[in-house]
Amino acid sequence: KPMFDPKEHQHLRYNPLRDSWVLVSAHRMKRPWKGQLEKPPEDNIPRHDPNNPLCPGSVRANGEVNPDYDGTFMFENDFPALQPDAPDPGSDHHPLFQSKAARGICKVMCFHPWSDITLPLMKPAEIRRVIDRWADLIVELGDAHAWVQIFENKGAAMGCSNPHPHCQVWASNFLPNEPALAERCQRDFMQKRGEPMLVQYARMEAQAQERVVVENEHWLVVVPYWATWPFQTLLLPRRHVLRLPDLTAQERDSLASIMKRLLTKYDNLFEVSFPYSMGWHGAPTGSYLKEDMSHWQLHAHYYPPLLRSATIRKFMVGYEMLANEQRDLTPEQAAEQLRNLREEHYKVEKT
Amino acid sequence: KPMFDPKEHQHLRYNPLRDSWVLVSAHRMKRPWKGQLEKPPEDNIPRHDPNNPLCPGSVRANGEVNPDYDGTFMFENDFPALQPDAPDPGSDHHPLFQSKAARGICKVMCFHPWSDITLPLMKPAEIRRVIDRWADLIVELGDAHAWVQIFENKGAAMGCSNPHPHCQVWASNFLPNEPALAERCQRDFMQKRGEPMLVQYARMEAQAQERVVVENEHWLVVVPYWATWPFQTLLLPRRHVLRLPDLTAQERDSLASIMKRLLTKYDNLFEVSFPYSMGWHGAPTGSYLKEDMSHWQLHAHYYPPLLRSATIRKFMVGYEMLANEQRDLTPEQAAEQLRNLREEHYKVEKT
Ligand SMILES: O=P(O)(O)O[C@H]1O[C@H](CO)[C@@H](O)[C@H](O)[C@H]1O
Ligand SMILES: O=P(O)(O)O[C@H]1O[C@H](CO)[C@@H](O)[C@H](O)[C@H]1O
Numbered sequence: 001k002p003m004f005d006p007k008e009h010q011h012l013r014y015n016p017l018r019d020s021w022v023l024v025s026a027h028r029m030k031r032p033w034k035g036q037l038e039k040p041p042e043d044n045i046p047r048h049d050p051n052n053p054l055c056p057g058s059v060r061a062n063g064e065v066n067p068d069y070d071g072t073f074m075f076e077n078d079f080p081a082l083q084p085d086a087p088d089p090g091s092d093h094h095p096l097f098q099s100k101a102a103r104g105i106c107k108v109m110c111f112h113p114w115s116d117i118t119l120p121l122m123k124p125a126e127i128r129r130v131i132d133r134w135a136d137l138i139v140e141l142g143d144a145h146a147w148v149q150i151f152e153n154k155g156a157a158m159g160c161s162n163p164h165p166h167c168q169v170w171a172s173n174f175l176p177n178e179p180a181l182a183e184r185c186q187r188d189f190m191q192k193r194g195e196p197m198l199v200q201y202a203r204m205e206a207q208a209q210e211r212v213v214v215e216n217e218h219w220l221v222v223v224p225y226w227a228t229w230p231f232q233t234l235l236l237p238r239r240h241v242l243r244l245p246d247l248t249a250q251e252r253d254s255l256a257s258i259m260k261r262l263l264t265k266y267d268n269l270f271e272v273s274f275p276y277s278m279g280w281h282g283a284p285t286g287s288y289l290k291e292d293m294s295h296w297q298l299h300a301h302y303y304p305p306l307l308r309s310a311t312i313r314k315f316m317v318g319y320e321m322l323a324n325e326q327r328d329l330t331p332e333q334a335a336e337q338l339r340n341l342r343e344e345h346y347k348v349e350k351t
Numbered sequence: 352k353p354m355f356d357p358k359e360h361q362h363l364r365y366n367p368l369r370d371s372w373v374l375v376s377a378h379r380m381k382r383p384w385k386g387q388l389e390k391p392p393e394d395n396i397p398r399h400d401p402n403n404p405l406c407p408g409s410v411r412a413n414g415e416v417n418p419d420y421d422g423t424f425m426f427e428n429d430f431p432a433l434q435p436d437a438p439d440p441g442s443d444h445h446p447l448f449q450s451k452a453a454r455g456i457c458k459v460m461c462f463h464p465w466s467d468i469t470l471p472l473m474k475p476a477e478i479r480r481v482i483d484r485w486a487d488l489i490v491e492l493g494d495a496h497a498w499v500q501i502f503e504n505k506g507a508a509m510g511c512s513n514p515h516p517h518c519q520v521w522a523s524n525f526l527p528n529e530p531a532l533a534e535r536c537q538r539d540f541m542q543k544r545g546e547p548m549l550v551q552y553a554r555m556e557a558q559a560q561e562r563v564v565v566e567n568e569h570w571l572v573v574v575p576y577w578a579t580w581p582f583q584t585l586l587l588p589r590r591h592v593l594r595l596p597d598l599t600a601q602e603r604d605s606l607a608s609i610m611k612r613l614l615t616k617y618d619n620l621f622e623v624s625f626p627y628s629m630g631w632h633g634a635p636t637g638s639y640l641k642e643d644m645s646h647w648q649l650h651a652h653y654y655p656p657l658l659r660s661a662t663i664r665k666f667m668v669g670y671e672m673l674a675n676e677q678r679d680l681t682p683e684q685a686a687e688q689l690r691n692l693r694e695e696h697y698k699v700e701k702t
Contacts, residue, residue, distance in 0.1 A: 004440050016447055023432065023527075032412075034513065081670070087355040089355050090355065096367055096576070097555075097576050099365070100362065101362060159667075159669070160668075161384060168670070170674065177675050200447065225447070277672050315509065321630075321654055322500060322628065323523075
């Protein structure tokens with residue numbers, strides 16, 4: 001019998017943050033692709049478009065006029081999925097027809113006044129400003145909400161409907177499914193092992209190096225052992241940190257730097273503005289602020305869909321939706337590819 | 352305070368098959384869409400293309416020549432994610448780096464010799480033949496595999512790379528994540544309530560009618576109370592049935608008929624060949640065949656991505672990936688729309 005080789009032999013890997021498994025079938029990369037091709041992202045976005053509701057000076061859907069902002073700019077989502085005052089659906093439901101109240105608030109934050117720039121092309125000081133605003137948001141909304149989800153959908157392939165660089169924050173009075181799972185898994189691990197899961201994990205990955213993409217004094221980016229998306233990464237502080245506002249000034253500068261390096265590599269991979277959804281997971285807030293949440297470790301997830309080129313994505317469909325997530329290259333192969341890429345942005349190099 | 356109205360007020364609904372919640376924010380449908388448009392499916396697929404490896408008489412990737420089949424045709428996937436003989440990754444792993452062996456088999460089944468036909472346009476007797484082959488597959492592969500996942504990815508939007516009507520089956524020596532969850536949820540419900548969850552659910556939905564799309568003597572199709580995808584449906588037998596091979600001849604004919612009606616409505620919704628991923632969940636097989644699995648009820652899930660038109664889909668991205676699934680219309684609204692559609696296929700009407 002041949003020796004086990006993760007690149008040749010399918011196997012399952014365990015995701016300890018989601019208590020589930022991913023099927024790794026790296027030999028699938030050999031299959032030809034005759035399916036749908038993504039449209040590569042537009043390359044000639046105007047720097048300023050007066051009809052784009054995210055630009056400085058534009059009129060938004062609710063009639064408000066944006067200020068002539070020159071850093072970040074935040075406003076309430078004009079079509080929020082969560083509103084502060086929805087009435088309660090009432091209790092006493094049959095177990096098969098259960099509902100409960102959902103209340104919250106949705107905001108949008110522009111990263112920069114220009115529409116034709118993205119985070120990897122911004123200056124470190126500009127990225128640092130975004131990080132500071134993220135931390136402020138957790139303080140501001142965390143008081144009244146159990147969960148404050150900061151996320152960025154980047155690129156039309158990830159359902160982003162506006163090319164202007166921006167993220168969203170949806171804060172809710174409840175703990176959503178994913179953080180509830182991460183809460184349970186991290187709590188169990190801490191109880192069993194006496195150390196926060198992701199603190200131990202970062203240390204072990206830093207030592208092994210095999211899945212590390214970029215690192216610096218304060219931060220580490222890895223393709224996690226259990227990654228689902230082809231080039232998924234996990235951004236982790238080396239120190240035990242519960243929430244974004246706990247980061248020191250130095251750690252924030254260092255975060256700006258590592259984000260720029262990671263996102264530059266992402267863009268360089270297929271020489272295209274790399275689409276992804278990303279978001280922050282820190283310890284829950286609201287009433288959890290008063291509890292011991294030391295089993296949590298702050299982290300960010302990056303979920304990019306592209307698989308083989310700027311136009312060939314991974315589809316999480318049939319088998320993945322109905323049975324089990326499956327990936328077509330090993331996390332180690334993905335990490336190696338990303339690690340070997342240059343840290344100068346292909347657009348900057350070329351000019 | 353206003354009365355609770357599910358169409359106006361966001362709320363959470365509980366999915367008892369997945370033990371998780373979905374955020375229903377129906378007022379979000381009002382938001383304008385300026386994001387990515389899907390390419391509508393091609394409309395002039397040649398009936399026979401000698402270069403298409405799924406057509407009768409074609410040569411496949413491994414050099415084999417397809418027979419000149421005139422009904423269904425099955426062969427082993429030339430790029431299988433699961434192979435029968437992968438070596439074991441070994442045991443004794445650190446809790447953060449756990450892997451285990453995955454073994455199985457992947458097959459492809461063509462529904463019909465023509466590339467320009469789909470299930471809703473096939474004759475009931477032809478659909479019946481597909482159903483019989485599905486049942487045979489469970490018998491054939493169920494012996495040696497704990498889970499036999501039959502699924503169809505339809506349309507380029509759902510990662511399907513070949514327009515020829517076909518489905519796949521991936522059988523594995525392990526219970527994948529999704530069936531493992533369905534197993535746990537159905538078992539718990541049965542223990543607490545003394546009746547299989549989905550048998551009770553079908554009875555209650557048949558009585559309420561509000562979420563029913565189509566029904567006949569043996570089958571019921573509903574937009575489940577906890578649906579995630581805009582026009583997601585759940586196909587359920589009225590009788591308690593564990594697995595596809597247990598269906599009587601009459602139930603199979605009746606299934607062919609209700610599938611044709613459902614899929615015709617799907618195509619009529621936006622007058623386009625409706626993309627979806629679908630698949631069957633029945634009681635696990637392999638060593639489970641000897642156990643009491645009476646908490647299971649056979650069912651099929653349909654997960655279609657389109658939201659508003661042939662070109663505007665729902666993106667399950669940022670918030671959905673990182674926090675919680677969210678939908679933009681109520682399941683009751685979706686069911687009503689589907690229910691009110693004609694049962695003659697728009698392509699047949701027009702000729
Ligand atoms: O096997 P196919 O049709 O080439 O591939 C398609 O279905 C598979 C199973 O759902 C997915 O893993 C692939 O991402 C998708 O493109
Ligand atoms: O709010 P947006 O950017 O219009 O919408 C996008 O992000 C949301 C949150 O992930 C998703 O629910 C939508 O499907 C997606 O199109």
